Each structure stands twice: as C-alpha cells, then as structure tokens.
Amino acid sequence: MKFHSFSVAEAFTRLGSTQAGLPEEKAVALIESAGFNEITETEKEPAWKKLLGQFANLLILILIIASIISALMGDIIEAISIVVIVLLAGILGFIQEYQAQKAIESLKKMAAHKALVVRNGIEHLIEARLLVPGDVVVLKTGDTIPADARLIEAANLTLEEAALTGESQGVMKNAEMTFPENCSVGDRLNMVYAGTSISNGRGKALICATGSHTEFGKIADMLQKEPEKKTPLQQNLDALGSRIGVFALVIAVLMSAAGILKGYELVKMFIWGVALAVAVIPEALPAVVTISLALGVRRMVKRRALVRKLPAVETLGAVNIICSDKTGTLTEDQMTVRKLYIDGAIVSVTGAGYEPAGELKVNGEALDTGNAVFAQLVHIGSLCNDSHLVKKDKWLITGDPTEGALVVLAAKAGLNSDELRGRITRIAEDPFSSEKKRMTTYHSINNETFAYSKGAGEVMLGCSTQIMTAQGVIALTDETRMNLQQTIRQFAEDSLRVIGFAYKKIDSFLKAQPEEEMIFVGFVGMIDPPRPEVFAAIRRCENAGIRPVMITGDHKITAIAIAREIGILKDGAAYSGEEIESMSDDDLNRAVTSANVFARISPAHKYSIVEALMAQGNIVAMTGDGVNDAPTLKKANIGIAMGITGTDVSKEASDMILTDDNFASIVSAVEEGRTIFENIRKYLVYLLSGNMGTVLGIIIAMAAGLPLPLTAVQILFINFVMDGLVAIALGVEAPEPGIMDKKPRTVKEGILNTAALSEILLVGIWIGLLTMAVYAYALHTGAGDLKAGTLFFTALVFARLVNGFACRSLHQSLFLMHPFSNRALIASILITLIMVIGMINLPALQTIFGLTYLVNSDWLLVTIMPLTLLAFTEAVKWIKRKIAK
Missing domain, CATH: 4.10.860 (DNA Excision Repair, Uvrb; Chain A)
Incomplete structure (x- = not known):
C-alpha cells in the first residue's frame, strides 16, 4: 500500500490500529502472518x-x-x-x-535492535524484530528507524536518509502532509524508513511494513536474487581454454601417430606426444592473469582505487559507460558560495569547497570588504550559524554544509566566525523549521538587542519592509522588491541555492515579533561545485570512447546545471524519476540510449537504467554509496563504492572502492584495466606464436623424414621457462602511450582479435622456418643428431626470447620504447640465457636434457638467425600501423 498517500486517520484505519497502538495479543498474532521484522536470507550454499x-x-x-x-x-x-x-x-x-x-x-x-513501541496505550522497549504492521513507535534523536512507518507526529524531526535515497542533506519530516502515489521515496516527507537515522527532533510513527517488505528488505531481496556475473575476460578465457584444449589434443594425437608411422617406438612417442600437448596448453595463463591483476591492484591503490575482486580490474578496461552519482563524486560535496547580491550589485566569489581562499569581485574589480552592507551580510551569516571551519589534514566543516559555506565566505573576507561569536553573545534563537524556512538568532551588542535572520531568499524578502544600502536603510519599494525577486529567480535558474539575510533592532525580545518588518540586507547563491579534476576526467572519457552518465537523487534543474558545466550534458534529454516511472520498457530503452542525466532517481530506477544499458551490450560501471545502491552495484559489470561516504553494504556489494570518492579515479582505473587486458593479450600472442613455431618446426622435420629435433624434456623446459619467467614479466608492462585515446573494445571482441591472430600466425611461421633452417643446415653440414638437436633447441629458445622482447608492444616500434623500462623482462631473459648456457656446457645437465657442446660458430649461428625475427616483427607492426591509418 502507498501509505504516503494516506492521511494519518486513513492509515490507522487501513492497519486496524489506533493512537494507543495494538493490543498485545493482536501484535503477537500478527507475527504469525506478517513474520518477524528482519531480513530473511535465501538458503546458503555450503x-x-x-x-x-x-x-x-x-x-x-x-x-x-x-x-x-x-x-x-x-x-x-x-x-x-x-x-x-x-x-x-x-x-x-x-x-x-x-x-x-x-x-x-x-x-x-544496519537494522535497529530495539524499539520503543506503544501497545494498549503503554510504552514498551522491545526487540525490533517483534514489531508488526499497525504498531505505534516513539522516535527520538539518535534512533535508527526499525521499520518503514507513516509518521503520525513530528516535532522538528530531521532524518539522515543518504544510505537509502542518496540525498546528502538532512530531510525535515512532516506528519500532516500527503503525497501522490507515484512520489519517489526521497520526496515522501511523511514517511520514515528502516535503517535510516534521526539527526534531530522527535515524533511517533505507525509501522506499515516490516522485514523483507521494507525498502531495505526489498534491496536485500534484489541483492540475493542477482546472480554473480562473469567478466569479459573470464568469458574470453573459458572459450580460449576450450579451443586450446581441443587443439592440444589433436596435435598430440596426430604428431604421435605420425611418429609411430615413421618407425619411432610407441612408448617413446606417447610420452613425447603428451609432452607436446602439455607444451601447447598455457599452464602459466592463470598465474600471469592473477599476477597482472594483483600488480594492477597495487598500482590502482596509488590512484585512490581499492579493488575487492581481481577480475574487476580487467573488466574496467572494457567499460564504455560510467554511471556516476553527482554529490561527492562529480562534485566536492562541499557547499560553496558562488555569487552574492548586495546594494544593487552582484558579487562573484571564486574558490571551491571549504578552503578559505578566493576573491570577491564586482564587475571584475575587487570588492571593498569594508563595505557596510557586505560587512552586515557576513556578520549575520556568521552569527546566525552553528557551523565551524576547522583545519586538520585539510579544511573541514563541522555542522550543516549550507551554514559551513557562509562561514567560509566570511573567512574569504577576512572574518573569523568563531572569534566574532566569542565577542557577540547569542541570547536566544528560533531554529530553522520547514514551515518557516528561516532561522533567527538574538544577540546583545552594546546593550542593544538585534535579531539576525537567514532563510530562503523569497521568504526573507517577504518578511522585510526595508533594505540596507550604502546610503543607509531605506523603504523596500514594490519596484525594488520585483527586481530582487527577478535576481533571485536568475540565481535559482543557475541552480544556485539562494539564502537571504535580514535583521532588525528590537526593544524587548520577550514582547516583540522580531521576524516581521525586518531590514533586508542581501542574499547569496551557493552550490556544491564540481571537483576541479572532473573536467579533465570527462574529456579523457570522451577521448577514450567512454560515455559518462549522471544518475542522482538530486533535483533535475541542479543535475542539469552541473552536468552542463562539467561537459556530461551537451545535447540530448534529461529525465526525472517521475518520468522514468511512467515509461514502458521500450521507452526506457530509447531514453538510456541518448540521455546522460537522470535526476531524482529511486533505487529501482537506478537498477532499471543499468539493466537497460547492459541489455544493449554495454559494459557498465556504476558508482554508489548508499544501501539503496547495493543491488545496482552488484548488477553492473563493475560496481564502484565510495570509500569515504559509502555504507558497509555498498562496499560489500561492490567490485571496487574509491578511497577519495573521486570520479577522476575511475578514469585512471579504466586505464589500468585496459593496460592489463593488453598485457594478457601480449602474453598470449607471445606464447601461442612461440608454440606454433615449435610445433611447425617439428612438423616440417617429420614431414622431411628428419630425426625428431626436440626431446620431451626439452619441450617441457621450453614450456616452463617461456610460460613462466618471460610471460609473467610481460604481464607487468607499463601502459602504452595513447591507450586512453582508443574506443573500448566491444563485448564481442575476443582477447585474440584479428590483429593478434595474424601476428601469431606470421610470427609462428617465421619461428618455425628459422629454427628448421638452423636444424637443416646443421644436418647438412655433417653435424650429428645430438648437435643438430642442440642447435634447434638453442635457436628456438633464443627466438622466443627475442619474440618476448618484441611483444612488449603489439603496435609500437620496439625502438621507440625505453629498452630497460621493464626490468622484470630483462631479468627473466638473462636468467633464461644463463640456464641455457649452463645446460649446454655442464655435463650433468647435458645428460638430463639431451644436449651437447657448441663451438663459437654455432653460437654465432643461433644468435644471428633469431635476430631476423626482430626485423620481421618490426615490419609486421609497421604494416599494422599503416592499415590502421
């Protein structure tokens, strides 16, 4: 039922309850039908x-x-x-x-453990799990709401609902109002929801949903029903494993059969065929993937991104849409005064966030901060204020962010608000309320009493009859009032939150009506400004073929203004949650294709938007910080939680956590993901081209009727060294220039694309031919089978080492890269060379591996021939670059 659309009386009637609460026996009976007020879990897999x-x-x-x-x-x-x-x-x-x-x-x-409930007209403290629909609960400051409820009383009741709705500001509640049925959760001011908390005030509420029927319960249900997703890399590797497995089996059987037909011993050929099959299979692939991902995680920590699930690193490289919240991710989450109006002039204010640095200018000229009207405005803003500016590791505000922006404005003008409050005594106050939309404090100054008031611009203008100017206080005429209203509207159209200021001198605080016939001073326009680094991050997204999408719980006009300022919204529509609610599936699919801004969005809307984007074949990253975001974080290809403002639930449901809550860190993480995918591709090109060269050389030898050039032990050694040391070293290659100037790979693009497959084929043929040429030359010049096999083995090892160096980039010329930037690769090549030289020159190892001594001319041959591969790979890259142009 939509209890937010019911009056208090109707809500009681619907639930069969009264102000005195339920009878105890009825509450106990309802537990049987409604169940306990707790989140139920599906049966766990052992x-x-x-x-x-x-x-x-x-x-x-x-x-x-x-x-x-x-x-x-x-x-x-x-x-x-x-x-x-x-x-x-x-x-x-x-x-x-x-x-x-x-x-x-x-x-x-997050659920409340205890609740103060009214039953039979008597208050009881009970376990929250025993609450049922129809119970009346008592609410006070600091409480966690135990279940979804319709307010029946509210006295200055303010709730923190960020965990559920994403709304960063405290929400003032009102028990008397009703709202349309399709009203979003964040706008239901007569409702309180399980898991949210009371920051101020008190009240009573009628429980209308418990356990899995609460908004939190629905989120938990969505989390449990959402299946674990496979990353593009996992899908690619599964398919690749199948193909390589079949290929290895076929090659092993065919080669073994051919050997038997050539007259080799059955047992010997079986062992050799099995060794060949093992050599073809990329045993080191999981290790290379794991190490590449793990090292990527380490690098990402330095970029303020903490990865919880290793495969997520690679998936980031395929992301083509980033769905981001606004507050705190794209913006500073620090209200900042951008403009102010005093005495007919509009003053621009520079600086962002809580850093008390910035300039105040009128028509490009510095404002005289000694101006009496401006001085009065910042005095009111500082005294009618409960927030404080403090310096720790950085500048912070304790208290309300809106009031904090006023304290920072004063600091930019050289006024210390705390010192001012220490000099001027506050004797009383009328706190802000949603009805009055203003706050007034009373101060004693030189034995006189003044009322200082701030509130919504229109409200403060409405309660003023005079206005302060540089020439003194004058009557507020209808014409002046109209001009001020127009300016306030202009500020609002720029998505600035307008706060007006007024004051009056009063004779007696007890007898006067101080919030009428006040003297209007001016107003400020403030906004939560974009993070400075977001502008460049959005441009990087555009260059990288990534579409940023804003999904926020904030109002549509504010979302559009910020989106336009940072470059997310240039053309196309923006939609509100109310509009999304009325859309069919087809309409939603069309909307998400082009719209980059979605405002006043509920958890269900977020989920639907991401689901629609993914259904179109997009790889979607989604940011979130509240409990409401958890199902969508789990649904998205990459769920990104906020490390500073994020709830534990959102972090647990995510794949990655931003330690600085910064959109720019996501873009850096995407770069890392692309690099890792490219490094795995390099490893596979290196491995499979080398394997192909090995198999091709053996096939040619057998077809020519020559002795088998490699033994089973030699095959396994090459496999172990090549797939181990060199391959893992390729996994740590640094990002290539221009990696963020390409479009993301498509979902259909395998890890081995056409370019990679062509390189495997061409390089594999070259390795096979050159090693076979060395082998044939050795046999032709009278070398015995043992020495010819040693030359084949050594040439193959050297060729694959050269190939490993060439695979540092599949596009860029090796001569444009720093030769020693990948020290792991240099070390692996040196270790391999030392091992091979030892195997050839130490008698004990010669016996194990079936090798013999080589003379200087032999070493020259097996060194020069593989170097031709370097020239060949450079030629292949040059042709690929020309084709790409």
Whole structure:
C-alpha cells in the first residue's frame, strides 16, 4: 500500500490500529502472518560446495589433467607448479563469492535492535524484530528507524536518509502532509524508513511494513536474487581454454601417430606426444592473469582505487559507460558560495569547497570588504550559524554544509566566525523549521538587542519592509522588491541555492515579533561545485570512447546545471524519476540510449537504467554509496563504492572502492584495466606464436623424414621457462602511450582479435622456418643428431626470447620504447640465457636434457638467425600501423 498517500486517520484505519497502538495479543498474532521484522536470507550454499565449484572450469580441468600427466612422466616440478596455480585460482574465486554474502550480513547489521513501541496505550522497549504492521513507535534523536512507518507526529524531526535515497542533506519530516502515489521515496516527507537515522527532533510513527517488505528488505531481496556475473575476460578465457584444449589434443594425437608411422617406438612417442600437448596448453595463463591483476591492484591503490575482486580490474578496461552519482563524486560535496547580491550589485566569489581562499569581485574589480552592507551580510551569516571551519589534514566543516559555506565566505573576507561569536553573545534563537524556512538568532551588542535572520531568499524578502544600502536603510519599494525577486529567480535558474539575510533592532525580545518588518540586507547563491579534476576526467572519457552518465537523487534543474558545466550534458534529454516511472520498457530503452542525466532517481530506477544499458551490450560501471545502491552495484559489470561516504553494504556489494570518492579515479582505473587486458593479450600472442613455431618446426622435420629435433624434456623446459619467467614479466608492462585515446573494445571482441591472430600466425611461421633452417643446415653440414638437436633447441629458445622482447608492444616500434623500462623482462631473459648456457656446457645437465657442446660458430649461428625475427616483427607492426591509418 502507498501509505504516503494516506492521511494519518486513513492509515490507522487501513492497519486496524489506533493512537494507543495494538493490543498485545493482536501484535503477537500478527507475527504469525506478517513474520518477524528482519531480513530473511535465501538458503546458503555450503562453503565446501562453493570451493569445489571453483574448479568446474574447462581450463582448470585441463590444467589438472596436465599436472597428472606431468607427474606420471616424472616431472614433479611441473606438476607441483600447475597444482599451485589451480589452487590459487580456485581460492580467489571462492573468496569473491564469499564477499558477496557479506553484503547481506551488512544489511542485517544496519537494522535497529530495539524499539520503543506503544501497545494498549503503554510504552514498551522491545526487540525490533517483534514489531508488526499497525504498531505505534516513539522516535527520538539518535534512533535508527526499525521499520518503514507513516509518521503520525513530528516535532522538528530531521532524518539522515543518504544510505537509502542518496540525498546528502538532512530531510525535515512532516506528519500532516500527503503525497501522490507515484512520489519517489526521497520526496515522501511523511514517511520514515528502516535503517535510516534521526539527526534531530522527535515524533511517533505507525509501522506499515516490516522485514523483507521494507525498502531495505526489498534491496536485500534484489541483492540475493542477482546472480554473480562473469567478466569479459573470464568469458574470453573459458572459450580460449576450450579451443586450446581441443587443439592440444589433436596435435598430440596426430604428431604421435605420425611418429609411430615413421618407425619411432610407441612408448617413446606417447610420452613425447603428451609432452607436446602439455607444451601447447598455457599452464602459466592463470598465474600471469592473477599476477597482472594483483600488480594492477597495487598500482590502482596509488590512484585512490581499492579493488575487492581481481577480475574487476580487467573488466574496467572494457567499460564504455560510467554511471556516476553527482554529490561527492562529480562534485566536492562541499557547499560553496558562488555569487552574492548586495546594494544593487552582484558579487562573484571564486574558490571551491571549504578552503578559505578566493576573491570577491564586482564587475571584475575587487570588492571593498569594508563595505557596510557586505560587512552586515557576513556578520549575520556568521552569527546566525552553528557551523565551524576547522583545519586538520585539510579544511573541514563541522555542522550543516549550507551554514559551513557562509562561514567560509566570511573567512574569504577576512572574518573569523568563531572569534566574532566569542565577542557577540547569542541570547536566544528560533531554529530553522520547514514551515518557516528561516532561522533567527538574538544577540546583545552594546546593550542593544538585534535579531539576525537567514532563510530562503523569497521568504526573507517577504518578511522585510526595508533594505540596507550604502546610503543607509531605506523603504523596500514594490519596484525594488520585483527586481530582487527577478535576481533571485536568475540565481535559482543557475541552480544556485539562494539564502537571504535580514535583521532588525528590537526593544524587548520577550514582547516583540522580531521576524516581521525586518531590514533586508542581501542574499547569496551557493552550490556544491564540481571537483576541479572532473573536467579533465570527462574529456579523457570522451577521448577514450567512454560515455559518462549522471544518475542522482538530486533535483533535475541542479543535475542539469552541473552536468552542463562539467561537459556530461551537451545535447540530448534529461529525465526525472517521475518520468522514468511512467515509461514502458521500450521507452526506457530509447531514453538510456541518448540521455546522460537522470535526476531524482529511486533505487529501482537506478537498477532499471543499468539493466537497460547492459541489455544493449554495454559494459557498465556504476558508482554508489548508499544501501539503496547495493543491488545496482552488484548488477553492473563493475560496481564502484565510495570509500569515504559509502555504507558497509555498498562496499560489500561492490567490485571496487574509491578511497577519495573521486570520479577522476575511475578514469585512471579504466586505464589500468585496459593496460592489463593488453598485457594478457601480449602474453598470449607471445606464447601461442612461440608454440606454433615449435610445433611447425617439428612438423616440417617429420614431414622431411628428419630425426625428431626436440626431446620431451626439452619441450617441457621450453614450456616452463617461456610460460613462466618471460610471460609473467610481460604481464607487468607499463601502459602504452595513447591507450586512453582508443574506443573500448566491444563485448564481442575476443582477447585474440584479428590483429593478434595474424601476428601469431606470421610470427609462428617465421619461428618455425628459422629454427628448421638452423636444424637443416646443421644436418647438412655433417653435424650429428645430438648437435643438430642442440642447435634447434638453442635457436628456438633464443627466438622466443627475442619474440618476448618484441611483444612488449603489439603496435609500437620496439625502438621507440625505453629498452630497460621493464626490468622484470630483462631479468627473466638473462636468467633464461644463463640456464641455457649452463645446460649446454655442464655435463650433468647435458645428460638430463639431451644436449651437447657448441663451438663459437654455432653460437654465432643461433644468435644471428633469431635476430631476423626482430626485423620481421618490426615490419609486421609497421604494416599494422599503416592499415590502421
């Protein structure tokens, strides 16, 4: 039922209750039908089942089989390495699923534990889980609301609802009002909601929804129903694992069969075929992916982004839409005075946030801060004020943000508000209320009493009969009043919140009516300004082919103004939650295609918008800080929670947390995600082109009737070294220039695109031909099978090392890159060279690996031939760059 649309009397009637509350026996009976006031969880999957489920992955199963095969062949090191990789991948997946469950637990923790309920006309303190619809609860400052309820009494009752609605300002409640049925949650001023808290005042409320039927309960239900999503990388690797597994099996069977037909021993060819299959499978792929993601996480921490789920790092690289909240992410979340009006002049105010630095100018000239009218305005703004400006690591405001903006304005003019309050005594006050829309304080100055008042611009103008000017106080004429009203409207059209100031001298505080016939001084226009770095971040998004979308609980006019200022809204429509509510699915799909601003949005609207965007094939990142955002954070491809203002629920449901709540940090994280994906692609190009070259060289040898050039042990050594040291080193390559000047890859684009596949094919053929040329030359010049095999092995190792260096970039010339910027790669190449030289020159290792000594001319041959690969890869990159142009 839409209780916000019912009067108090009708709400009581609907729930069969009265001001005296429910009879105890009826409340107990209702628990049977309504259930306990608590969030219910779906049946949990046992932890052991979750852990085993991590290994139900084709690539993982192939790796397990490979480890068994390696162990049976006696290669215990290889087997252990694979097992460690498999366990690491499984444990990481298990941790991710476990974290999702914690989001539900965080919701439960936010629920109130006790409630003061009225039953049979008597107040009782009971467990909040025992509340039922129809109960009357007593509310006071500091309480957490125990269930959704219709207010029946409210005295200066203000609630913090940011966790539910995203509204950063406290919300003043009113029990007497009613609202339309389709009114958004944030605008239902006669309702209070479970999990929100009372910052001021007191009241009574009639419980109308409990447990899973509350707004919080609906969010929990959405969280539990939302399935875990697979990242684009996981989908790519699953498909790649399937193809490589089939390819490895086919190659192993065919090559083994060919060897048997050539007269090789059956057992020997079986072992060799299995070794070849193991060599083709990228055992190091999960390790490279994990290490690349983990190092990316470390780099992102320095950029103020904390990743909770490793695959999220890569998914960021595919993001083409970032849905962001406004307050605190795109803006400072610090109200700032931008303009003020005094004595017929509009004064511009520079600076942003709570930093007390900025200039006040009139028509480009500095304002004389000794101006009597301006001095009176900042005095009123400082004295009729309960906020304080404090300096810690940075400038902060304690108290209301709107009042804080006035304290900062005074500081920019050289006035210390705290010192002023210390000199001028406040003797009484009339606090702000939603009915009066103003606040008045009373001060004793030189044995005289003054009333200083501030409030909504129109309200302060309405209660004034005179106006202060540089020439003195004069009557407020109808013409002047009209001009002031027009200026106030202009401020409002610029999305500035207008606060007016007035004062009067009173003879007796007890007898006077001080909030009438006041002297109007002026007004200020303030706004929560955009973060300075957001402008550049939006431009980076445009260059990178990423569409930023603002989804906010704030009012539409404010959202549009900020969106236009920072560059999110240039053309296209902006929609409110009310408009979204009335749309069909088709209308919503059309709306999200072009609109970049959605204002006054409810949790359900956010979810629908993100769902519609994803249904169109977009990879969507979504920011959020409240409980209301949790289902959408989980639904989006990347859920990004706020580290400063975010609730525990939003953080647990997210993939990534911004430690500075800054939109620009998201864009930096996208760059990191793109880099990681590119590095994994480089590794695969390097690995598969090398594997292809190895297999091609062997195929040519067998087709030519030559002896097998490699032994099983040599194949496994190349596989272990190439897939290990060099490949992991490629995973830490730094971002390439221009990586944020490209459009995001599409969902359909695999990790091995056409360009990557062509490079694998061309480089693989070159490696196969050049190693075979070395092998054929050795046999032709009279070298025995052992020496020819040693030359083939060494040339193949060197060629793949050169290929590893060339794969630092799949586009850029190697000669334009700093040769030593990837020190991990240099180290891995040196270690590999030392190992190969030792294997060839140490008798014990010669026996194990089936190698022999090489003379100087042999070393020259196996060094020069692979260097031709460098020239070849440079030529391939040059052609790719020309085609791209």
